[in-house]
Amino acid sequence: MEVLTLQLGHFANHVGAHFWNFQDEAAAQESEDSSIDHARLFHYSEAAKAVTWRPRLVAVDKQGALGGAGPAIETQAEAKEPDEGMWLGKLEVLRAAPVVKHAFQEDLEDEEMEEEVESERRGVKTWAEYDFRNTVRTWTDFLKVQLGSVYELPRVQHGISPFPFFFEGLEVQGREEEESILDLARRQTELCDQAEVVQAVYDMQDGFGGVADVVMRWAREELPKTGKFLMAVLPEEVPATDRPDPEMWGMSPQADVSTLALDYEASSWLSAAFSFARLQDCDIHAWVPTPVPLWSASSSMPQLERRNFYEASALPAAALDNALLPCRIRGLARPSQFLSQLAPSHRPCCGLLQALPLPAAPPPVLGQAPGGNDTLEAIFEAGAFVDLTGMKVMPLNPYTSVVLRSPEQRRLLNLTRTLPPLARKQSLVHHQPLILPVPFPQVFASSVSSDGSLEKGRDPGQEVESCPMVTRLHAAMGAGKCEALQRMSAVLKRTSVFAAMRQRYGVEADEIREVLEVVTDHMECAADSSDDDDDISE
Amino acid sequence: MVTVVNSKADVLKAAQALAVNLNAAKGLQEVMKSNLGPRGTLKMLVGGAGQIKITKDGSVLLGEMQIQHPTASMIARAASAQDEFTGDGTTSSVMFIGELMKLAEQSLAEGLHPRLIAEGFELAREETVKFLDTFKIHVDEPLKEREKLVCVARTSLRTKIAPSLADPMAEVVVDAVRTIKKEGEPMDLNMVETLHIKNKLITDTRLVKGLVLDHGARHPDMPKRLENCYILCCNVSLEYEKSEVNAGFFYSSAEQREKLVDSERKFTDEKVKKIIELKKRVCTEENGKSFVIINQKGIDPPSLEMLAHENIIALRRAKRRNMERLPLVCGGQAVNSVDDLDVDDLGHADLVYEQSLEDDKFTFIEGVKNPQSCTVLIQGSTDHAIAQMKDAIKDGLRAVQNTVEDEALVPGAGAFEIAAHVHLEQFKKSVEGKPRLGVEIFGKSLLVVPKTLLENSGLDVQEKLLRVLSERENKNKVVGISVANGDPIDPAAEGIYDNFLVKKQMLGLAPVLAEQLLLVDEVIRAGKSMKSDGGMQG
Known part of the structure; x- marks a missing residue:
């Protein structure tokens, strides 16, 4: 019943890093709570007297994007070893400027050295002391888990080589890169007794969309019966001045070698559209677009810096962790079954709402059943939900999954009371609030207390350590209002796109029209399904 | 026209554009120069996090370099194409392009139009390709000529690893290729599996039938x-x-x-x-x-x-x-x-x-x-030694494959370049008008390979080169350069052979790219939306 995770792209890896931090935190709570089956996400092995838990993960990023960690975490010892006479001639040593380890990583290492450090030390340093917001350079800086299979795309240098479009990623096909990536994935599946879920996070705005396509095609072939969940992320545009782009040839630095006649935004959505259209024949069950620029504001997180990869990626990570919790709980139906019922077949587009923290239940109103006023709509209206996808919510959607993490387990019944039976079947409550690992950005309003309650508030200097939360995953219906698809179709309809695409990638107008058709089809499917929704609900 | 489409594009005009291209080509040549030949320098790349990569292979090095300059990346791409197609000659290609541009620069400074130089290049290129056909050594049924194949493999491997390792490995790759060759079918090198085990010594690398x-x-x-x-x-x-x-x-x-x-x-x-x-x-x-x-x-x-x-x-x-x-x-x-x-x-x-x-x-x-498929089992104690061996073996396999498919060989040790130079000196006299200068430049540029071989061996370039050239001119026999002392040698007697395909490919790619770079009179860099600049501080 294993879950294979794929992280494709730089922002996706940020999301992934937060995700694994959550898992690490949850595993630490194991003794108190054994309902979560960690072996689904982690591979356990016992070699050389050391017990290791390695994520069942394949991560792909650009070269140099790993910062201080690098792929060769374990090879430092051998660096001192002399060469075994591989070459008798001269040796020239070229050193890159050494990357200083992030303070957080150093402390993690210390902790590993002296294993028997009391657990109190774990919380000694706080988020504010590490100053993650200003010091995190890349995702390996705040990651708590050791990753196994990380692959850096050769020839694509982080911050230097452009990798701007879907087709650039598709070019790995037939090359060494494809074989290496797929072999990593194969080795991970070889370790699984019975893979049940493939969950992927990928950057949809650039070449990683193409890489995702290649990998998902492999998954369709090799893991035909698994449930496939894709989260397509798209970061806020990075200001040009943040990119290392010295004035090498006497030009102003604001320019970027990207698609002619297409600005960053248009090219992102165009790339996303191609990736979306091509993924449609990969048998995926759920496709959740979470583009940062389209997020609705949330009053509970006033300080969130959306342009900061480290901070912006924390929200989708929490949502991913929570929404897919049913895949990791022991004793439920098979995870692949859960995923295949998330959305109607061939309509994988899903919306995702998240309330972090979840406000407490309102006091009962006289004359109403207790908890009668505790509804998802009420929480929505109170502004506690962040809409991560920009998709309209249809109240009676049977393809809904509500996952609640709160000690008040009865609340799930209240919250899902108005939902159709299928949706209630797909919903779940877990008795523990989400525990926030130290590197989770503290972007909460001051009214949120350290245990995530909205009433008490917290003292300055105190940090939020855990949060009750709820996510709502809802499919297809209302997809007509899906912002992501609307953006895609708007760009696809531009006439300037045709010429630019032909010139740059040799894509004919027909192909663009086909993509537009797929996108439009998925946008319009909302109309028919909302007609028969009356029949499905009671 | 494009500037109309995208007003944010940067533009470089004629002379400036040419200067940019010249610098890029020369710069890249400078970096790659010390790699060439069996006496070249091994490069050890130490990453920011201390990860090590040791290589002498031009294409591997290009893959690792952070190339930002558009012209340089064009050259790098051409060189990588050379590697993908033939498995060798990356460094020579880069050097050849650099030398063509460098020598052209002088004539350009004297007011010669780039178009005329390009015309001369084209004439010289055609003539050299013709000459290559007469210069090659035909090999009947190469599979039966084990000795010759071992020589080719050794020539290739000795430029990557020490002779004591290269010689046994040459036998390994030849046997591997002979195993998989099926009569009357194109060869698929994928049928040789290369697998590494991090164990024992690099000398334990062997062929598993x-x-x-x-x-x-x-x-x-x-x-x-x-x-x-x-x-x-x-x-x-x-x-x-x-x-x-x-x-x-x-x-x-x-x-x-x-x-x-x-x-x-x-x-x-x-x-x-x-x-x-x-x-x-x-x-x-x-x-x-x-x-x-x-x-x-x-x-x-x-x-x-x-x-x-x-x-x-x-x-x-x-x-x-x-x-x-x-x-x-x-x-x-x-x-x-x-x-x-x-x-x-x-x-x-x-x-x-x-x-x-x-x-x-x-x-x-x-x-x-x-068996019609086999495994080359690479063993070694460090990751970088394994990687180095892997690259060497890959190139060795390609060299043997090329020989089998070409049914031809070219004497190595710079013999072809020397002979072609002498031949072009003759041919030049039959060319009328200004393109003759282009032919002259082309002929001189060919000498960059023997020159660098000498330079990397720490020998007197001028003296030794003149000796070898006069040897060729006077006796009209095949002469190469000994890397040990710079004296003229007979490559066939020493068992130094290059691939016909590699030379042909180099002549096909490098001059064409150099011509294009010379003829560029405008460099336009696509702009992007400036929209983001406003909200940056916010």
Whole structure:
């Protein structure tokens, strides 16, 4: 019943890093709570007297994007070893400027050295002391888990080589890169007794969309019966001045070698559209677009810096962790079954709402059943939900999954009371609030207390350590209002796109029209399904 | 026109554009120069986090370099194309382009129009390609000329690793290629598996006439070693399959649920039973045969249990490529269904055994008759040594393959470049008008390879080069340069050979790119939306 995770792209890896931090935190709570089956996400092995838990993960990023960690975490010892006479001639040593380890990583290492450090030390340093917001350079800086299979795309240098479009990623096909990536994935599946879920996070705005396509095609072939969940992320545009782009040839630095006649935004959505259209024949069950620029504001997180990869990626990570919790709980139906019922077949587009923290239940109103006023709509209206996808919510959607993490387990019944039976079947409550690992950005309003309650508030200097939360995953219906698809179709309809695409990638107008058709089809499917929704609900 | 489309584009005009291109070409040449030849410098790249890469291969180095300059990346791409197509000559190509541009610069400064130089290049290129055809040494039935093949492989390998390692490896790659060559069919180098094990010494690298898989049986009771084995190579899922229908089943009691699970399980069990039946049929006590299954799809624990009970080794999730290799190694054929299995479908190997190293397991399939696929098993104690060996072996294999396919060789040690230079000096006289200058530049540029060979060996470039040139002019025989003392040598006597294809490809790519770069009179860099700049501080 294993879950294979794929992280494709730089922002996706940020999301992934937060995700694994959550898992690490949850595993630490194991003794108190054994309902979560960690072996689904982690591979356990016992070699050389050391017990290791390695994520069942394949991560792909650009070269140099790993910062201080690098792929060769374990090879430092051998660096001192002399060469075994591989070459008798001269040796020239070229050193890159050494990357200083992030303070957080150093402390993690210390902790590993002296294993028997009391657990109190774990919380000694706080988020504010590490100053993650200003010091995190890349995702390996705040990651708590050791990753196994990380692959850096050769020839694509982080911050230097452009990798701007879907087709650039598709070019790995037939090359060494494809074989290496797929072999990593194969080795991970070889370790699984019975893979049940493939969950992927990928950057949809650039070449990683193409890489995702290649990998998902492999998954369709090799893991035909698994449930496939894709989260397509798209970061806020990075200001040009943040990119290392010295004035090498006497030009102003604001320019970027990207698609002619297409600005960053248009090219992102165009790339996303191609990736979306091509993924449609990969048998995926759920496709959740979470583009940062389209997020609705949330009053509970006033300080969130959306342009900061480290901070912006924390929200989708929490949502991913929570929404897919049913895949990791022991004793439920098979995870692949859960995923295949998330959305109607061939309509994988899903919306995702998240309330972090979840406000407490309102006091009962006289004359109403207790908890009668505790509804998802009420929480929505109170502004506690962040809409991560920009998709309209249809109240009676049977393809809904509500996952609640709160000690008040009865609340799930209240919250899902108005939902159709299928949706209630797909919903779940877990008795523990989400525990926030130290590197989770503290972007909460001051009214949120350290245990995530909205009433008490917290003292300055105190940090939020855990949060009750709820996510709502809802499919297809209302997809007509899906912002992501609307953006895609708007760009696809531009006439300037045709010429630019032909010139740059040799894509004919027909192909663009086909993509537009797929996108439009998925946008319009909302109309028919909302007609028969009356029949499905009671 | 483009500036109209995108007003943010940057533009460089004529002379400036040319200067930019010249600098890029020269810069790249400077970096790559010290790599060339058996006396070149090995480069050790130390990454920011201390990760090490050791290489001397031009294409590997280009892949690692952070090339931002558009012209430089164009040259790098051309050189990489050269590598992809022929597996060698990356460094020479970069040097050749650089030299062409450098020498052209002087004439340009004197006011010669780039167009005329380009015309001269074109004339010279055609003539040199013609000359190459007369210069090559024809090899009849190269597969039978083992000695010559070993020479080619050695020439290639000696530029990558020390001679004491290169010489035995040359035999390895030649034997590997001779194993996989099938009469009348194009050669597929993929049929040589290169696998590395981090163990022992790099000198333990060897050719395995058979197949080595990088995984082992996932059941503790399975045998670790079997002799005289039948091998079943299949692509059949032996995992518990869930039913295709998405609709949930509603069961009213635990027994009903059990029943459903049982019936689903039965489907998989049937398949396993069929295989076991076959095993019982073909492996009798009299013939003392045993049975091994290599499956491309998964095998879950209950199935493994059943197979282990029958003393069968079963491996799951084999590489897709190995499913092609396996029938070539041990006969039989890959099957996609367990129905109608017959003894003809099975392959044979004398010995199958498992070796485990820490966390990793390896399965060796050895002792096969007439293998048409094989494994080069690289062993070494450090990752970077393994990587270096891998690159060397890859290039060696390509060199042998090229020879077999070309049925021709070119004397090495710079002999071709020297001869072509002398030939062009003659040809120049027949060219009328200004393009003659282009021909002259071309001829001089060819000498960059012997010049650099001398330079890297620390010898007097002018003196030695003149000696070799006059040797060629006066005696009109094939002369190369000895890297030991710079004296003229006969490459054939020393066993130094290059590939015909590599030279031809270099002549096809490099001058054309140089011409293009010379003719560029405008460089436009696409702009992008400036929209983001406003909100940056906010």
